[in-house]
Amino acid sequence: MATYKFKLPDIGEGIAEAEIVEWHVKVGDVIEEDAHLADMMTDKATVEMESPVAGKVVKLAGEVGDQIAIGSVLVEIETDGESPVEEPAPESDEEMPIADGAEEPTEAQEEELPVMDKAEAPAPAPAPSPEPEPEPQAKGAHVLASPTVRQRARDLGIDLAQVKTTSDRVRHADLDAYLLYNGGSVSHGGSATRADETIKVVGMRRKIAENMQAAKRKIPHFTLVEEFDVTALEDTRAMMNKDRGDNPKLTVLPFLITAMAKALPAWPMLNATYDDEANVITRHGAMHLGMAAQTDSGLMVPVIKDAHGKSVWQLARDINRLAGEARTGKIARDDLQGATISLSSLGPMGGITSTPVIAPPQVAIIAVNKMQELPVIEDGELVAKKKMNLSLSCDHRVVDGWDAASFLQEMKSFIENPIRLLSA
Template sequence: MGEFIIKMPDVGEGVAEAELVEWHVKTGDPVREDMVIAAVMTDKATVEIPSPVNGTVIWLAGEIGDRIAVKAPLVRIETAGETDEAPRVRIAQTPVAETPKVEIAKPVPAAPAPAPAPAPAPVEKSLAAPSVRLFARESGVDLRQVQGSGPAGRILREDVEQFLSLGTTPVPVKGGLARKTATEEIKLTGLRRRIAEKMVLSTSRIPHITYVEEVDMTALEELRVTMNGDRRPDHPKLTVLPFLMRALVKAISEQPEVNATFDDDAGVITRHGAVHIGIATQTPAGLTVPVVRHAEARGIWDCAAEMNRLAEAARSGTATRDELSGSTITISSLGALGGIVSTPVINHPEVAIIGVNKIATRPVWDGTQFVPRKMMNLSSSFDHRIIDGWDAATFVQRVRTLLETPALIFIES
């Protein structure tokens, strides 16, 4: 008998530790070669770690949410013999530039091992990825009722769909109104922790000023409907956002200070010639911001196609690191749920974010009577250290003019 020690992968680029975001096994579980045993996350990537050998798990390093130093022992596996084959590490979400490595101690003769650490609490629950938990919750399915077909009994989306196809649903609670006293503690881990840290950074270091303006979208909506009706089969369906992206490009050409990033530690503002527009996108795991690069060099259809491609990649977890970083200004939109007004948080270290609220038909006075118009509010936030209120208002008013007279968007400067 021998023992393999799998250490926390070295993902390079100065990363000193990674966060445990998922265990696929518990102490005592048998594992087979190439079976995924854990997932860890840095601020650059989520990495799946497979077992390089067949054996039995005899020790796990910690619980979900724990931060483990690079090269520290992560898993100990008891094996029947020696093997020289190196393990492979899978990049699950955002690849890093350098290929991650897993360090393994050479097999050593079995020796009295210390008492195994207790299995982490999350393995006592149904094993499932966050996206599967969200799908189950939205479908009204208790995962404890579902039999998992994945490694170590992990529940896959297909398992939940199979459960639903059998017509099996949770038994409804009978009776009238009753008090509820239960509480649930949820540890902040993975992408949700990253989002929380980014929001704290943005709101604690950036003094926000938010400016709201009403925009008459009637003419643009008529144009959008016409263009969608005449579009080629290979063209995507247009939403409001590609028009807004092109309007931002034209407005930025007149006020380049809005398309900037601010290094507040060094006290340096960088104005960018390229307009890399981040599109805040909701995914099953949380909010991400894929980036449409060089919007200044893209037309309406190209902006729409690239935005759709990136949104799908973000939602499926296949977006690359470059596709999720490097924005110079961000758009935040909740679509039909956009409400009347919002106070978007700037995507640090940028200096501006444009919030899109919902379009609604409202009565507007035209000088002689009230007429129905399709109205939308823009709620935009600016870094008040860099952008004065007057400049913020001037920028938004220019964007408003372009959206209300959409032909201007297509006129070359």
Template sequence: MGTHVIKMPDIGEGIAEVELSQWHVKVGDLVVEDQVLADVMTDKAMVDIPSPVHGKVIALGGQPGEVMAVGSVLISIEVEGAGNLKESAAPAPVKEAAVAVPAKTETPVENKSAAIARPAPACQGPVVAREADERPLASPAVRKHALDLGIQLRLVRGTGPAGRVLHDDLEAYLAQGQSNASAPASAAYAQRHDEEQIQVIGMRRKIAQRMQDATQRAAHFSYVEEIDVTAIEELRAHLNAKHGASRGKLTLLPFLVRALVVALRDFPQMNARYDDEAQVITRLGAVHVGVATQSDVGLMVPVVRHAEARSLWDSAAEISRLANAARHGKASRDELSGSTITLTSLGALGGIVSTPVLNLPEVAIVGVNKIVERPMVVKGQVVIRKMMNLSSSFDHRVVDGMDAALFIQAIRGLLEQPATLFVE
């Protein structure tokens, strides 16, 4: 028997160290060739490290959350034969998953492998969780008995046919201290003393670092504008009815991308990157729109490149392709970098106002809130219109407040008169 040592691979781009995000194996596990051993995180991507050999894991070189130098020992595997005496580095990574600058605050993803939990007190009594509107099976006499005892019947486990709650079930529930006649209680109101500690590592750590960096370095200010999207929604519905079957359905996003492209012709200062260390602003002719996308591992921003050269359906197809790749962890580093301006949307959860965080080194981010129907006064008449807010943020070191307001108002004008999106 011999030992095959896998070292932390050189992932490229001059990276000297990476973070060990998650182990997929433990000491004693048998592994086969090409089996994923660990996930490591660079500044731009999550990378899978596969096994080049069959064997048994005999040692792990680090803990999740640890930053390891390229070339350091990652894992040792016992193999048939002499092993790799040269202790070669791991083979090239087989999959990249994106990491991107967050455009809004997100709820942290719980890394189950890193969670350290204090167990809750043992559940007492024959309690069953039912939906609040679910009616458990029980006779009228049992229901009255439960009411007299102050017991919520939906919390009692039934031992009768088809789960029917019996008088004995109520007595068993009481015997375990779940309820009493003087102080009705349920599991929903029971005291809790459990705690859970979640390590901030991997993707979540990168998101936290990037967000903190963005808010500390850039001088954020936000501007909110209300937009009447009745006409653009009517156009979208018409185009989907006429061409949806052959070209694909259009969401509002490709129209917003088009509006950005047209508005940026008059406001090129918004399509820029600011190198605050070199004190240089780079304005770009190409419009590479980052579209903030939520995935299982955190917020990612895939990039629709050269949006200025795309039709509505071309943009729609690319947005859909990139979003699916990001959600399934298949977006490449190139697909998640190089944006010049970012579009972020909370969709149906968009609320009234949000304050998106800049995607540094960009200087502008446009946030989309949800569409709601509201009564509006149009030419002296109260009518129902579809309204939507744009909540956008800018880097005040580079963008003046008046220019930001005029830019968003230009987008408003384009969306409220959608024919102007296509007038050259």
């Protein structure tokens, strides 16, 4: 027997260590080659570690939440070899599989996959004998499943090893079948009592907690809310979507970003970063927009670089690409850095108003609240108008209330006049 030492590879330029987000094996497990060992995270990018050998896990480097140095041994695996083996740390992670199911097809894609059976044979074939019913694995056995399936199983209190599947991994459809045939159902008259659960704050959730705590502790926030009439803008958006051709479908966000870009030059203190240790404010000429995106692991903020120089169609493409890469864990580190101002939106769930938290060293963030059709008196007539509130939070050490209010009014003049907004 020999011991294979799997070292934590270099998973990003300039990265010295990574955090253990989740173990997928434990000491004593017998694993196959390419088995999912652990999820490691750094700078909000999560990477799956897979075993290059088969064998028995004999040692793990630490617990969830521990920081592991690049190049140090992460897992020791007992193999059938004759001498101890060490895994050299790769120089790059370009081919490293990404967490959150980056290579796993979505459920919609699964439905579109062709089913290969005897129907394609040139002549009728005898009816196949019934396949044996899939059996659940032993309790505690390692089961392949995407992070979203694992989270759902944890929420439902289901041991994945007891879920039958006809494929190489447990999918959402397998969980549905398990619930159906084991007496589980969704109750419409109330929810069952769940046991208390203690959750260790690690990974992205820990980083979010630290960043938000630092922001609220160090930055004196103030928030202004302004109501915008988006009736004409919505008519313009509908017209552009009707004739969009190969362009992506436009949401309201590209128009709001364009309005921000047009309004900021007159109020440069909002498109700034503040180094409070050096007492230096940098007013940025370019607008690099941080765009909050919700993922299964928590909130991420991809950055649309040079947003001020892009059309609404180009912005729509960037929004779709960055949001998709953030949700699948494929986003590059460079796409998470360099924001000069941020925008946060919950779409139709956005509420009437909100108080967004600034991401230092930025000094301003806008939150988009939900759109509503409301009755308005106009020229003595009662008419229906589409209204939406924007909430602007600013760092009061840098931005004065007058500047913030003036900036919102400038944005308002663009949003409520789409022709002016879209003109060069």
